[in-house]
Each structure stands twice: as structure tokens, then as C-alpha cells.
Amino acid sequence: MIQPRTLKGFRDYLPQAMLPREALMQTAREVYRSYGFAPIDTPALEYLEILAGKGSDETDKQLYKFTDAGGREVGMRFDLTVPLARFSAQYAQELGLPFKRYHIAPVWRGENTQRGRYREFIQCDFDTIGTESVASDIETALVIHDLLTQIGFGGQFTLQVNHRGVLNGVLESLGLLDQSTHVLRAIDKLAKIGPEKVAAEMQSTAGATAEQADKVLAFAALSGTNDQVLEQLAPMVEGSEVGQAGLARLTEVLAGISAAGVDPARVKLDVSIARGLDYYTGMIYETTLAQLPDIGSVASGGRYDNLAQMFTKQRLPGIGASLGLDRLLSAMEELGLLPEVRTPAEVFVPLFNAELLGPLLKLAADLRAAGLKVELYGEPKKLGKQLQYADKRGHRVAVIAGPDEIAAGQCQVKNLSDGSSETVAQSEAAAKITKILSEANAGE
Amino acid sequence: MIQPRTLKGFRDYLPQAMLPREALMQTAREVYRSYGFAPIDTPALEYLEILAGKGSDETDKQLYKFTDAGGREVGMRFDLTVPLARFSAQYAQELGLPFKRYHIAPVWRGENTQRGRYREFIQCDFDTIGTESVASDIETALVIHDLLTQIGFGGQFTLQVNHRGVLNGVLESLGLLDQSTHVLRAIDKLAKIGPEKVAAEMQSTAGATAEQADKVLAFAALSGTNDQVLEQLAPMVEGSEVGQAGLARLTEVLAGISAAGVDPARVKLDVSIARGLDYYTGMIYETTLAQLPDIGSVASGGRYDNLAQMFTKQRLPGIGASLGLDRLLSAMEELGLLPEVRTPAEVFVPLFNAELLGPLLKLAADLRAAGLKVELYGEPKKLGKQLQYADKRGHRVAVIAGPDEIAAGQCQVKNLSDGSSETVAQSEAAAKITKILSEANAGE
Structure with missing residues (x-):
């Protein structure tokens, strides 16, 4: 007799947990499709060389890898972005550009289970590849808006938007552009650790002067209506081309979201969001639930310059975002939005x-x-x-x-x-x- | 630069292939739900001891297995039945019986790619655990019927039904019961290799006499309306308890399918189907497309005595079937039923x-x-x-x-x-x- 048990770090989904999970995935599919995003799928396993070194040091360490029976070094995908990069490079001609895809599938990471994380989880991504159009920036925001609305958070969420060029422009004006990664990592912690510690971190990691750190913090603390913030930003990016272009794009994107009919109360220009990653180069999106702001963003993404540079010489810019399925389900459970039901049949x-x-x-x-x-x-x-x-x-x-x-x-x-x-x-x-x-x- | 390529034996799904695949999975979900089957999910990885030795010698050989970073021996699931057995044993108390679940998820087998098979494919299973009721036998047939109808094959398929007890009863009457596995394996090849070769196989593998082999073939060749076949079977199982019980159950199931309103032309009692597996103990189901009978069954299953005996002392009888997603998609492609569309947006x-x-x-x-x-x-x-x-x-x-x-x-x-x-x-x-x-x- 073998003891029936679930592999450490993994979990089973019983009907009560699986029913709302399936409903959420179906809503995501319907919203993605309503904008013309098409489904794709890729294998759980990839050649190790496709995956290794493509994420962070952490994802490398967490990679499930082994040698298959045919002697091939293989790995289980740790996200859907690297497979998308491989896929886009492989089929760009056949697909035609721009290419809009969604992909809802499990990924695997050997996470430290002490942090309450699981080693298998579903990612729920959509991306538009091969265009730098402002329309695709706007549409990404609209999809996130429709997702949250369809899921049932209509009127109860804020879509925060920002542009990396604006951040970089301000840093350039301050002479801190070369240290942008350190500065952005520090700013990204603003909500968590407060302005003083962020200033200290900028001084220690980015070598900023106290005055520079203060100016960065003043910038990060900008507030008011979106129009007011846009106005205050204009002088801060003066003299920086990348800053002015970013500000112009941000202005266009906000106007487009509005033109599409989105309630302005749902969208907030927040110059403090930076998404900690070097990866994003343009627009950035995060989404906060009004009733549970502390759980963090439930749908996030942004624009990147070149998706697949490790696989092809063809430049493939794009923009995408992903729905945080597990975080959203926890939130819905906490808010009592999930019915206690173990059957789909009424x-x-x-x-x-x-x-x-x-x-x-x-x-x-x-x-x-x-x-x-x-x-x-x-x-x-x-x-x-x-x-x-x-x-x-x-x-x-x-x-x-x-x-x-x-x-x-x-x-x-x-x-x-x-x-x-x-x-x-x-x-x-x-x-x-x-x-x-x-x-x-x-x-x- | 790394060459973008798909792991040998695996495949990518581009939108044109993925759109009908998603539509089919959604139809399956809707039909399963309409009968009260509830979704579950289990991890892709299991402790190796859960998977090893639980399928056939072939699935053991094809198992993807490795040692994880924590030193655990793990394997990728090769079907959804072994995980269901583990799951049912683990949660039987919490779930309550009978338990009706569906599970649509990928499985992995290191298949020989020369046979045109892939090493990752979706299984699409539904099962009713913890009951031997005739209602669950009937319902399994109704679900298959509704699946094929909803997919678009209304009027264009045959659900073939049989009962292992009838087969065994006939064999018992002939004194061949101890050789039933060999006899059934031979009969299962009837359509492929013809009666002469089947008779020869029964003589060589099951040690049947020529006369016994002839009688088995006469039984396997029974034809006519379902009522006519039932009538001819009665004397053949006389003196075998298991045969008579099987025949009675088969009669009840056919009557129930009819009572539910299914067109009698869709259901055929076919005593030659045996589903080659020792696993099934009661009703057996296969489904053939009228326009493509040679591709084999597109939805199959049957009743089993004890799902989880390797994991629990609790006896868990059940019945289930599964939709052959890839086979059905190939069939639909061959019949020109799949639109050449690369977008979900009209x-x-x-x-x-x-x-x-x-x-x-x-x-x-x-x-x-x-x-x-x-x-x-x-x-x-x-x-x-x-x-x-x-x-x-x-x-x-x-x-x-x-x-x-x-x-x-x-x-x-x-x-x-x-x-x-x-x-x-x-x-x-x-x-x-x-x-x-x-x-x-x-x-x-």
C-alpha cells in the first residue's frame, strides 16, 4: 500500500477551489478574445538551452531540469514569456506581425515553500508582438480594465499607469540615468519601506547625493489628477529627449483610454510604479483592488523593446500583461466573493x-x-x-x-x-x- | 544566438490549431458540467512511487522521471487516472461519495516519435467514483452521446456498448474463463486482422481448441438489432452467474439510454468490443464516427471495480470515459469541419x-x-x-x-x-x- 500524498510544494485543486479558478480562466479567455488575441500553446518541456539564463538568477536556480531518456538536456518552463520569445522567433513569418496572442498554462519553479509559494502555478498572459503603436499600449490597458470589470470588480479597482521613459527622463535631468536600475529598484519599495529608507538606499546603492535623492522622492511623490501630474512632469523632463517622448506617449495613452469610454476614476497616472524589472522600456501597468490595496497588483505588465533577441536577429518589440490568477482568487476568497459550492450543477x-x-x-x-x-x-x-x-x-x-x-x-x-x-x-x-x-x- | 526549436517529440499550437482545440475543450467542460461533473486539478509532478508500476510496462518505460533539487524521486503524470486514484484515496472523506469529476489536462509519455505520436497530449476524462449504480452506467453513455452531438456529429456517430461480464460469461460457459485476457486481446483485433488470424491467436496464446475458437468467433460475430442480440446472448451465458448478471445490466443500461430520449440509431450493442484492458470489469463504451470508422474510437471508457487499491483499503468502484481530443481534431480536419481561421475575432x-x-x-x-x-x-x-x-x-x-x-x-x-x-x-x-x-x- 502506497501512501497517497501530494508532492511537496504542490497542491491539488478540489472542486470548490477549481470551480472559481476555471470561471476566472474562462473570463480571461473571453476578454482576450474580444480584442482579437488568439490562443497558442507550447510544450511544458523545452530544450534546456532555450530556458537557462533567460530569466533571473532566481529562475535559473528554481528551474526543473533533467536529462530525458534520449539524452537531451531539458527543462520545465518557468514562465510563458521565454516560450513566447522562442515561438515568435520560430514562426514570425508564418504568423505575420503584429501578432496578438494569449496563453493560459501552468509553469513550474522550485520555489522555497517556506514563503507560502507553490511550485506549480497558472500564468495567464496576453501580448501584442511586432508593433510599437500607441493603439497597442492603449489596448493593453483596456484589456486589463475589461478583465477586472468582467470578473466582478467594476468600480472597485485602480489601473495605475506610468512610462519608463518619464522616469528615465527625470533621472537623466538629474544626472542619475546611469544608476537608473538602482534608483528604480529603490523607488519600487516606496510603499513598503517609506521615503527615508528609499532615500538611504538610493544614496548607498546608486551613489546619489542627498539632494538628488530628495528630487527623486519629490518626483515619486507627485500627486493630483492625471492632468495635473502630466503638467508637473513637463518641466521635470525638460532637456531629456527620452523623457519628453515618454511624457508624450503617456499623454496619448491616457487620452486613448478615456476616448474608449473608460471611467476616468479607474485610471491613475502613478509615477512611483517602476515594476522593478530592467525588462520594461515603455508603458507600465499595475492594478490595485480598492478593498485590498495591500495584496499588491493583480494584473501587471508593460512594453518591452525586443522580445526575442536571444533567438533571432529580427527585432520584436511588444507589450503585454498578465492576470495574477492565484492572487486574485485569494482576494476574492478574502472578500467573500466565492460561493461555497462543490458542484457546477444548479x-x-x-x-x-x-x-x-x-x-x-x-x-x-x-x-x-x-x-x-x-x-x-x-x-x-x-x-x-x-x-x-x-x-x-x-x-x-x-x-x-x-x-x-x-x-x-x-x-x-x-x-x-x-x-x-x-x-x-x-x-x-x-x-x-x-x-x-x-x-x-x-x-x- | 540560440536556435529557436521545439523539443523533439513535442509540438507547438499556433492559433489556427489552438482555436478549435480550445473550442472542443470548452464543449467538453460544458457537457461534463451539465451532468454535475465537477472540475479538479492535480500537479503535473507526482512522487515517483505514485506513478511507477501503476500503468503498463510501456507507460513505465515512457515515464519522464528525475530527481528534483530536494533529492525527491519524481515523475510527470502519464495519464489522469493514476492521479485520480491517488486523489480519491487522499480526499474520499472530504469529497463524499459518489464523487463525479472531470479533469482536462496535459500528460506526458516518452513515446516513440516514429509512430507519429507526440510526447505531450491533453486528456479529457470524466469519472463517477464510489457507486456501482446502473444510473452511472447509463449517464456515462449519455455524456458521450451529448459530447459528440454538441461537437457537431449529431446523427453521425455510433456509441458501441458491451459488458465484460457477458464476455466472461460466454467464456465461462466455454471453459475459457482462465484464458480470458488472451481471448479478449485477440477479439479486440478482430476489425484489424480478421477472424482467421484471431482464431489462430486464440489457439496459440489462450490454448483454445479450434471448436472453442469457432464458438468465440460466432459469439463475436453476433449481429442484428440490440434486442435481437440480447436475445441471442441469453442462451450463451446460461449457467454463468457473471454472464447473466452482465446481460441483465446491459439490458437495463440500453433501456435507460433509450428512456432518456437518445435516438436508438446512435447506440449499438457490439459484443466484439473488449477494450483490450484487464482494467474494465463491467460496461464498456466506444464511439465510432460514421464518416471515418477506421480512425477508431473517439470516446471510450468503462466500469472498473476498484480504482485506488494501491493507495487505500477503501473499495472505490467507478465508471468513466474520456474524449479522444487529438483524434477527434484530426477527424474534424479531415472532414473539412475546421474553419481556416487564425483569430477569434469576427x-x-x-x-x-x-x-x-x-x-x-x-x-x-x-x-x-x-x-x-x-x-x-x-x-x-x-x-x-x-x-x-x-x-x-x-x-x-x-x-x-x-x-x-x-x-x-x-x-x-x-x-x-x-x-x-x-x-x-x-x-x-x-x-x-x-x-x-x-x-x-x-x-x-
Whole structure:
């Protein structure tokens, strides 16, 4: 006998956890598709040379790698960006540019489990490759906006936007451009460690003077409406070409988001976000939930200069972002937005007795044909036992029919949340159930 | 520079291949859910002891296994059944029985690539655990029926059913029960190698006499309506308890499928199917496409006695089946059922010129709000170039608006299949497009 156990650092998803996870992935697919992003998939395994050295030192250390039975050095993908780079280089001609793709798939990292992280998780990315258009910058913001809205956070999130060129322009004006990586890493910690420690870090790691550090902090503390911040930025990037171009792009992107009809309250120009990575070169996006600002960004991304330079000479600029599926699910759980349900089926049909199996199979089939999801209990146990099962699973309506009801072409439709019940013609059951479900949804 | 290439034995899915694959998985999810099957997920990696020796000698040989950074012996799952066994043993108490789950996820096998197989493929399984009810046998058939119908093969497939007890009962009557594995393996090749070679194989591997082999073949050749075959089987299983019980169950299952409203022409009792595995103990299912019978079964499964005996003392009988995703996609491609489309978006909006970006973003957003999927081209290239892009991608309608149309609140709706076009108010564009799309779908 072997002990059934899950590999250390990994987890199983039971129905209660998997149902909202699937719903979220489906919403992401629908939103991505509504903008013309097309799905792709790539293998879990890649030649090791494709993956090694392509992320950070950390991802290199965390890489699952081994020699396959054919003697090939292989690795399990640690993100979807390196496979996208390989894919784009390999098929650029065939795909045509610009190429808009989404990819929702698991990735693997040998994370330190003491930090509460798992070694397998789903990434949920969308990217537009092969264009530097302002339209693709705007669209990336619109997709994030629609994602959060469709998921159910309409009016309850802020999309923070920034442009790396503006940051670099300000640093250039201050003579700190060569130290930008250190400065940006420090700024990125502003919310966590506060301005004094950030100033100290800039002085120690970037060699900034106290005055330079103060000016950087003054810049990072800019506030007001988006228009006010844009106005205050103009003099700060004066004399820096990259800063002026960044500011112009940022202005265009904000105007475009607005023109598309997005509520201006959802979008905030925040010069302090830098996304810590050297990778991004243009627009940057983060997304904060109004009720849970401390959990960090739930959808983030930005523009990069050249996706696939390790695989092709063709320059492939692009922009993309990704939905933080696990973080968002935790947030929804914390906010009580996830129903305690272990079944996808709203309707439960108990098996009154074994002789009625035929007519009840037909009744269940008719309800399914009307678009309902229906679980028929398979064993003729006592009705109370069967309804206990339904209660544990979280079915919302029971359709009960004994010999008399079947003979009369009727059934009892029982609302399992309030216990009320009504006997109706079987032909009217679907309409009655649909009404109960829609009233319950409206009342939530 | 590293050569961008896909690991040997693996493949990438470009949008044209991935779009129908995603559609098929979504249909499977919807059908599974409509019967109350709930989604679960398990890790790609398991402790090696969970996987090793749990499939066939072949799956053992093909197993991807390695030692992880923590010194654990691990393997990549080679199917979804062993993880289900581990999962069911681990959570049986928490889940409650019967437990109905579906699992759609990749598995890995180091297959010999010369046979045209890939080393990573999606399995698409559903199972009902913890019950021996006839209802679960019937429901398994209904799910397969609904799957094929929803995918678009309504009226064009045959669900073949059989019961292992009937086979064993006949063998018992013939005194061949101890050799049943060899006999069943031989019968399973009937369609491929013909009766003579099957008879020879039974004599050589099962030690059957020529007379016994003839009787087995006569049994395997039984034909007629389901009722006629049931009638001919009765005397053949006389004196075998297991045979009579099997026949009774088979009769009940066929009656239940019928009672649920399934067209009798879709279901065929075929005593020759044995599914070559020792694993199945009760009902067996296979599914053949009318237009492509030679590609083999596209959805198969059956009942098993004890899912998780290597992991728990609790007996867990069950029944399940799985959709052959790749085989079905090849079939659909061969039958011309897959559209040559590289985008999920029906609607294409060219960017007439850079100044119109704002109004066109709004127009695209309005069309999306009406439920359409819309790709806005991001660069103000020549209209002809942009429409070439749309043509390559397979968008079906273009919505074109220049400065005059925008000023008048209008746009041109162009049907890209027949080239016809009409200028309408922007507020009426969505309705016009929906009409074009539904007419095209009706005409297909």
C-alpha cells in the first residue's frame, strides 16, 4: 500500500477551489478574445538551452531540469514569456506581425515553500508582438480594465499607469540615468519601506547625493489628477529627449483610454510604479483592488523593446500583461466573493425509487435541453440522505418526482436556499427553476 | 544566438490549431458540467512511487522521471487516472461519495516519435467514483452521446456498448474463463486482422481448441438489432452467474439510454468490443464516427471495480470515459469541419488614420459591449494593407470609418466573404454585423 500524498510544494485543486479558478480562466479567455488575441500553446518541456539564463538568477536556480531518456538536456518552463520569445522567433513569418496572442498554462519553479509559494502555478498572459503603436499600449490597458470589470470588480479597482521613459527622463535631468536600475529598484519599495529608507538606499546603492535623492522622492511623490501630474512632469523632463517622448506617449495613452469610454476614476497616472524589472522600456501597468490595496497588483505588465533577441536577429518589440490568477482568487476568497459550492450543477434530481429511473432520466435530459445543469442522484436511497448530499454539494434547486407526480406529468420544484417548494407541470419546470436562479442571483 | 526549436517529440499550437482545440475543450467542460461533473486539478509532478508500476510496462518505460533539487524521486503524470486514484484515496472523506469529476489536462509519455505520436497530449476524462449504480452506467453513455452531438456529429456517430461480464460469461460457459485476457486481446483485433488470424491467436496464446475458437468467433460475430442480440446472448451465458448478471445490466443500461430520449440509431450493442484492458470489469463504451470508422474510437471508457487499491483499503468502484481530443481534431480536419481561421475575432476595424484612433477605439468598445469580438488594427497603414492582414487572419466583417463617416456617426460594414458593404449608423452596426454572421452560419 502506497501512501497517497501530494508532492511537496504542490497542491491539488478540489472542486470548490477549481470551480472559481476555471470561471476566472474562462473570463480571461473571453476578454482576450474580444480584442482579437488568439490562443497558442507550447510544450511544458523545452530544450534546456532555450530556458537557462533567460530569466533571473532566481529562475535559473528554481528551474526543473533533467536529462530525458534520449539524452537531451531539458527543462520545465518557468514562465510563458521565454516560450513566447522562442515561438515568435520560430514562426514570425508564418504568423505575420503584429501578432496578438494569449496563453493560459501552468509553469513550474522550485520555489522555497517556506514563503507560502507553490511550485506549480497558472500564468495567464496576453501580448501584442511586432508593433510599437500607441493603439497597442492603449489596448493593453483596456484589456486589463475589461478583465477586472468582467470578473466582478467594476468600480472597485485602480489601473495605475506610468512610462519608463518619464522616469528615465527625470533621472537623466538629474544626472542619475546611469544608476537608473538602482534608483528604480529603490523607488519600487516606496510603499513598503517609506521615503527615508528609499532615500538611504538610493544614496548607498546608486551613489546619489542627498539632494538628488530628495528630487527623486519629490518626483515619486507627485500627486493630483492625471492632468495635473502630466503638467508637473513637463518641466521635470525638460532637456531629456527620452523623457519628453515618454511624457508624450503617456499623454496619448491616457487620452486613448478615456476616448474608449473608460471611467476616468479607474485610471491613475502613478509615477512611483517602476515594476522593478530592467525588462520594461515603455508603458507600465499595475492594478490595485480598492478593498485590498495591500495584496499588491493583480494584473501587471508593460512594453518591452525586443522580445526575442536571444533567438533571432529580427527585432520584436511588444507589450503585454498578465492576470495574477492565484492572487486574485485569494482576494476574492478574502472578500467573500466565492460561493461555497462543490458542484457546477444548479439542479439536483433525487432518485425517488429504482423504478422511476427511466422517467427521471428523461426529466433530467429535458432540463438539460433547456440549458440547465442537472445532477441526477444514481442510487435510490432515502430522500433525506439524497437531499443531504445535495446540501453538501451546494445544489440550489431540487426537482422531486415520485410515482404520483410522474403519472401526472408533474414535479416538485424545491428552492434549496429557503426550503420553499411548488408542484408544477414538468414542461414548466425549467422556466420555474430559471426564475428561482435569476431571482437569487439578483438578490446577491 | 540560440536556435529557436521545439523539443523533439513535442509540438507547438499556433492559433489556427489552438482555436478549435480550445473550442472542443470548452464543449467538453460544458457537457461534463451539465451532468454535475465537477472540475479538479492535480500537479503535473507526482512522487515517483505514485506513478511507477501503476500503468503498463510501456507507460513505465515512457515515464519522464528525475530527481528534483530536494533529492525527491519524481515523475510527470502519464495519464489522469493514476492521479485520480491517488486523489480519491487522499480526499474520499472530504469529497463524499459518489464523487463525479472531470479533469482536462496535459500528460506526458516518452513515446516513440516514429509512430507519429507526440510526447505531450491533453486528456479529457470524466469519472463517477464510489457507486456501482446502473444510473452511472447509463449517464456515462449519455455524456458521450451529448459530447459528440454538441461537437457537431449529431446523427453521425455510433456509441458501441458491451459488458465484460457477458464476455466472461460466454467464456465461462466455454471453459475459457482462465484464458480470458488472451481471448479478449485477440477479439479486440478482430476489425484489424480478421477472424482467421484471431482464431489462430486464440489457439496459440489462450490454448483454445479450434471448436472453442469457432464458438468465440460466432459469439463475436453476433449481429442484428440490440434486442435481437440480447436475445441471442441469453442462451450463451446460461449457467454463468457473471454472464447473466452482465446481460441483465446491459439490458437495463440500453433501456435507460433509450428512456432518456437518445435516438436508438446512435447506440449499438457490439459484443466484439473488449477494450483490450484487464482494467474494465463491467460496461464498456466506444464511439465510432460514421464518416471515418477506421480512425477508431473517439470516446471510450468503462466500469472498473476498484480504482485506488494501491493507495487505500477503501473499495472505490467507478465508471468513466474520456474524449479522444487529438483524434477527434484530426477527424474534424479531415472532414473539412475546421474553419481556416487564425483569430477569434469576427470583426476587424482598420485604423483609417492616426487622428481617428480615439473615435475608432470607442466604436470598437461599443461593438464589444454588444457582444462582438473586435480587433482594431493599431497602425495607420494603407487601408489595402490592413485588409490584407484581416484576410490572412480570417476576420469575417470589417467596420470601416473615415473622417466623413465618423463626423456623421456612421460606418461602413463590409462582409469580407462576399465583399458586399453597406453604410449604417454606428448605433446600428452591431445589429447589422450580427445579422451577417448568423446568415453566414446558417448557410454553412
